[in-house]
Amino acid sequence: MIVNKKVIFRLSQYRKAMIKFRDLGFVKVFSDTLGEAIGVTSVQVRKDFSLFGISGNKKGGYRVDLLIEKLQILLGKDRFQEVVLAGAGNIGSALIKYKNFENESIKIVAGFDIDPAKINRKLRVPILPMNEMGRFVRERSIKVGIIAVPDIAAQEVFDQMLACGISGILNFAPMRFRGADSVVINNVNLQIELENVIYFVNAMQKQTTLSHGENA
Amino acid sequence: MIVNKKVIFRLSQYRKAMIKFRDLGFVKVFSDTLGEAIGVTSVQVRKDFSLFGISGNKKGGYRVDLLIEKLQILLGKDRFQEVVLAGAGNIGSALIKYKNFENESIKIVAGFDIDPAKINRKLRVPILPMNEMGRFVRERSIKVGIIAVPDIAAQEVFDQMLACGISGILNFAPMRFRGADSVVINNVNLQIELENVIYFVNAMQKQTTLSHGENA
DNA sequence: GAATTTTTGTGAATCATTTAACAATAGTCC
DNA sequence: GGACTATTGTTAAATGATTCACAAAAATTC
Numbered sequence: 001m002i003v004n005k006k007v008i009f010r011l012s013q014y015r016k017a018m019i020k021f022r023d024l025g026f027v028k029v030f031s032d033t034l035g036e037a038i039g040v041t042s043v044q045v046r047k048d049f050s051l052f053g054i055s056g057n058k059k060g061g062y063r064v065d066l067l068i069e070k071l072q073i074l075l076g077k078d079r080f081q082e083v084v085l086a087g088a089g090n091i092g093s094a095l096i097k098y099k100n101f102e103n104e105s106i107k108i109v110a111g112f113d114i115d116p117a118k119i120n121r122k123l124r125v126p127i128l129p130m131n132e133m134g135r136f137v138r139e140r141s142i143k144v145g146i147i148a149v150p151d152i153a154a155q156e157v158f159d160q161m162l163a164c165g166i167s168g169i170l171n172f173a174p175m176r177f178r179g180a181d182s183v184v185i186n187n188v189n190l191q192i193e194l195e196n197v198i199y200f201v202n203a204m205q206k207q208t209t210l211s212h213g214e215n216a
Numbered sequence: 217m218i219v220n221k222k223v224i225f226r227l228s229q230y231r232k233a234m235i236k237f238r239d240l241g242f243v244k245v246f247s248d249t250l251g252e253a254i255g256v257t258s259v260q261v262r263k264d265f266s267l268f269g270i271s272g273n274k275k276g277g278y279r280v281d282l283l284i285e286k287l288q289i290l291l292g293k294d295r296f297q298e299v300v301l302a303g304a305g306n307i308g309s310a311l312i313k314y315k316n317f318e319n320e321s322i323k324i325v326a327g328f329d330i331d332p333a334k335i336n337r338k339l340r341v342p343i344l345p346m347n348e349m350g351r352f353v354r355e356r357s358i359k360v361g362i363i364a365v366p367d368i369a370a371q372e373v374f375d376q377m378l379a380c381g382i383s384g385i386l387n388f389a390p391m392r393f394r395g396a397d398s399v400v401i402n403n404v405n406l407q408i409e410l411e412n413v414i415y416f417v418n419a420m421q422k423q424t425t426l427s428h429g430e431n432a
Numbered sequence: 433g434a435a436t437t438t439t440t441g442t443g444a445a446t447c448a449t450t451t452a453a454c455a456a457t458a459g460t461c462c
Numbered sequence: 463g464g465a466c467t468a469t470t471g472t473t474a475a476a477t478g479a480t481t482c483a484c485a486a487a488a489a490t491t492c
Contacts, residue, residue: 006479008415012408016390030439039392043481046441058440059488075411076418083410090313094306100390100407106414143417146410168417170410174232174316176255184416186409191316192228193402194299194362194386195291198322199224200400201359201384202292220448246469259451262471274470275458436491445482452475460467 003051005186008075010048013038015071022064030061080105082142084166086157087149088113088127091172095146096125108146110136114153130157134164144168151175219267221402224291226264229254231287238280246277293321298358300382302373303365304329304343307388311362312341324362326352330369346373350380360384367391 017037021029031049032042049055049062054070056062072078085092088111095101096108111127113119120127128136137145145166149157154173158180161169168184171177174191233253237245247265248258265271265278270286272278288294301308304327311317312324327343329335336343344352353361361382365373370389374396377385384400387393390407 004478005412005416008412009408011415012411016408032439037392041481042439043441044479046439047480050441056440057488058486059438059490061439074415076414077411081414090310091307094310095406097306098406101410104407104411106407106410143421144410144413167420168413170406170413176253184413184420186413188404188406188409190311190314190386190404191320191322192225192232193404194317194322194360195228195293195320196221196224197360197384197386197400197402198292198297199227199290200221204383204400205359222449248469257451258469259471260449262469263450266471272470273458274456275460275468277469434492436489438487438489440485440487442485443483445480447480448478450475450477453473455470455472457470458468461465462463 007048007051010038010040010044011052011071011075014045014048015068015075015077018064018068018071022068026064028061029064029067031056034062077105080107081144082107082109082140083144083146084109084133084137084142085111085146085148086113086130086133086161087111087147087153087172088115088118089148089150092146092148095148109140109142112136130160133160137161137164137166142166144170147171147173149173223264223267226254226256226260227268227287227291230261230264231284231291231293234280234284234287238284242280244277245280245283247272250278296321296323297360298323298325298356299360299362300325300349300353300358301327301362301364302329302346302349302377303327303363303369303388304331304334305364305366308362308364311364325356325358328352346376349376353377353380353382358382360386363387363389365389 014034017034018029030042031045035042035045052074054067083106085095085108088096092111096111101108108125111125112130112133113127114130116129118127119129143166145161147154147157147161147169151173154171154175155177158169158177162179162183169186171185171187172190174189177185230250233250234245246258247261251258251261268290270283299322301311301324304312308327312327317324324341327341328346328349329343330346332345334343335345359382361377361384363370363373363377363385367389370387370391371393374385374393378395378399385402387401387403388406390405393401
């Protein structure tokens with residue numbers, strides 16, 4: 001089955017909302033409640049679910065526990081997912097310290113950096129030299145990596161990750177990789193995200209100014 | 217004109233690519249070169265440009281300098297954009313230290329936090345008490361804020377930001393805000409991004425396993 | 433237990449985005 | 463300077479995503 005990223009993104013959101021509902025004591029939930037929780041229509045919810053063979057009960061909605069379980073399995077949250085991180089700079093370190101991951105069965109098991117000053121094998125999440133990444137990843141058959149190195153270094157780190165069998169990457173370097181077919185890449189470009197906000201804020205302001213102008 | 221987020225996102229990418237081309241000494245660039253640089257078709261590039269009245273020359277492509285200038289203006293990069301940040305935790309601090317912003321005429325002018333231990337007015341980007349945010353933002357007529365506080369605190373910070381005139385938000389808290397109409401919000405949900413990568417990696421692996429099974 | 437209500441699930445319709453097709457035109461070659 | 467080529471800009475077609483409309487079924491009411 002070919003599904004697009006957005007659908008899976010919504011599944012994650014559904015899951016999160018469902019957990020909130022469960023913690024509030026809900027036993028059942030309807031597609032419109034769930035939709036409202038994440039900002040989509042009830043039809044969207046049902047369409048998404050039908051794609052994965054998730055079904056509810058006419059008039060009875062969806063059972064919270066069963067739904068969560070199905071989403072967990074779909075999203076691979078039934079077991080810990082080990083992830084490595086390249087680049088122990090600002091963002092890299094922030095991610096390592098980011099608590100939410102561990103609650104969510106994602107574990108950054110090691111960071112890697114070229115800077116010898118950053119190496120520290122004693123940490124809960126050790127920071128190891130870049131050149132040990134290959135062996136580490138292969139030994140543990142890790143499949144997912146985070147790239148948080150400066151863009152100059154990113155392509156090389158990317159190549160190394162591919163070479164040692166990583167097939168999914170969360171990338172914070174503001175660039176596009178060569179040889180990126182057959183790998184899953186999610187790019188997070190903070191600068192562009194912020195630029196985007198700024199554009200729309202400015203556009204709104206122009207809009208307002210214009211309207212005022214028209215009234216004057 | 218109503219444009220969607222993705223188009224503006226691409227404009228940012230075009231701009232970045234163009235700057236790279238300029239630095240490489242290019243004087244002109246064609247839509248297919250530019251498209252390839254960011255991973256879209258040449259038609260997409262021209263369509264996007266035509267939306268904003270950016271035109272090139274038949275057979276001659278686009279002049280690098282003029283194109284950059286137009287994109288700069290469109291994206292509000294012709295002047296510094298001041299931004300405040302709420303939450304000086306892991307991600308907040310990383311953002312404050314993030315060098316790329318300043319090169320790109322985005323300036324985080326202050327961080328705000330409730331934790332007294334984090335307050336430091338002497339820093340290049342001072343960390344101030346949360347309750348000073350309103351006045352600060354109003355005095356400087358800042359329009360864009362970053363939310364990097366834990367999700368429990370996020371709604372309140374959001375309300376405060378709106379109250380003091382902020383109309384665009386980059387949000388790192390994994391949640392949806394109440395009363396979010398008439399504000400631009402870009403959500404960055406690191407957990408979901410990673411979860412997404414994990415899903416597709418797992419899906420790929422299942423795919424492979426299945427195919428092998430079929431062959432056996 | 434029939435009628436009514438509520439909610440799911442889905443095929444068709446709409447809406448949005450991307451790609452294809454091609455005319456227009458500027459430059460290049462001979 | 464006429465023929466040829468490369469590239470833009472745009473209209474139309476195709477594809478993709480979302481919403482509408484409604485049938486089916488379960489629960490509730492009378």
